[in-house]
Amino acid sequence: MANKRIDEPTGTETVGHEWDGIEELDTPMPRWWLWTLYLTIVWGVVYVILYPAWPLVDKATEGVLGWSSRGELAEEMSVVDQARATVREELARIPIERLPENSELFGQAVAGGRSAFQVHCSQCHGSGAAGSQTLGYPNLNDDDWLWGGDLKAIEYTLVNGIRAPGVEDTRTSLMPPFEGAFEPARLDGLVSHVLSLSGKGASNGTGVQLYQDNCSVCHGAAGEGNRELGAPRLNDAIWLYGSSREQVRDQILNPKMGRMPHWSERLDPVTIKMLSAYVWSLGGGEEFVEVAEDPTVEVDEEP
Numbered sequence: 001m002a003n004k005r006i007d008e009p010t011g012t013e014t015v016g017h018e019w020d021g022i023e024e025l026d027t028p029m030p031r032w033w034l035w036t037l038y039l040t041i042v043w044g045v046v047y048v049i050l051y052p053a054w055p056l057v058d059k060a061t062e063g064v065l066g067w068s069s070r071g072e073l074a075e076e077m078s079v080v081d082q083a084r085a086t087v088r089e090e091l092a093r094i095p096i097e098r099l100p101e102n103s104e105l106f107g108q109a110v111a112g113g114r115s116a117f118q119v120h121c122s123q124c125h126g127s128g129a130a131g132s133q134t135l136g137y138p139n140l141n142d143d144d145w146l147w148g149g150d151l152k153a154i155e156y157t158l159v160n161g162i163r164a165p166g167v168e169d170t171r172t173s174l175m176p177p178f179e180g181a182f183e184p185a186r187l188d189g190l191v192s193h194v195l196s197l198s199g200k201g202a203s204n205g206t207g208v209q210l211y212q213d214n215c216s217v218c219h220g221a222a223g224e225g226n227r228e229l230g231a232p233r234l235n236d237a238i239w240l241y242g243s244s245r246e247q248v249r250d251q252i253l254n255p256k257m258g259r260m261p262h263w264s265e266r267l268d269p270v271t272i273k274m275l276s277a278y279v280w281s282l283g284g285g286e287e288f289v290e291v292a293e294d295p296t297v298e299v300d301e302e303p
Helices: 031-050 069-093 096-101 103-120 151-160 184-196 205-214 245-253 269-281 289-293
Strands: 012-019 022-025
Touching (some): 069 103, 096 103, 096 269, 103 269
């Protein structure tokens, strides 16, 4: 049985525990501490009554106030969805070539397009849209465009794709393979001339003649390309499949021609418009001259 006694120096009763001459005193808790404890108990009881507290099988007790974190989240999401719906309605109404005139709406379109790009486009073009020369995915940050780099041209490409099977209006270009068409020495001359167009080599008479006879009809006499045909420029420093002699030779003999899916069946028109705005904003976007020259073009009131 515990041996309790009064500690003479303090006048406090001991609890009866002793170890190595040391005894534990039964000192009362401070009043402020006790009142704090009582208040926390009262607060806990009130909280249980007012708010969800006790977990049940498929939900928690609701509380007399009817508040829940799920409900609050639903309200906040509803506000965000409404704001997003308003932006989408505005985007649906405005012609895409007029979009840059509304800086606030354009910024919202770019933000939405950035998210859509990461989901649908980054797998090929990369998260930063830098593409891959090894795989033949174009860099979307530069100002080199096969089919045009204004907002309307980019939107058209997204809607119809490039060489997309079964799509009547898809972007299509065809470079014939020249495997076996030239003797090795003449082929080397053509490669040298193609490289010379961008300052990477020296031209030669054989290459000039072969180029004019076989390539200039699409790529242009000076290698300026042709967007109507989707023929790339050859007189700049941007190469889709590489600029080494071997890579240029391979492209002449057995040309690579990539594909891009059409997104009209997978994405709604507003999302495609936002994607177009994002790609256009990356740094290589071009102005849509027709609209700038015709200020009478009006914004449709109906989407």
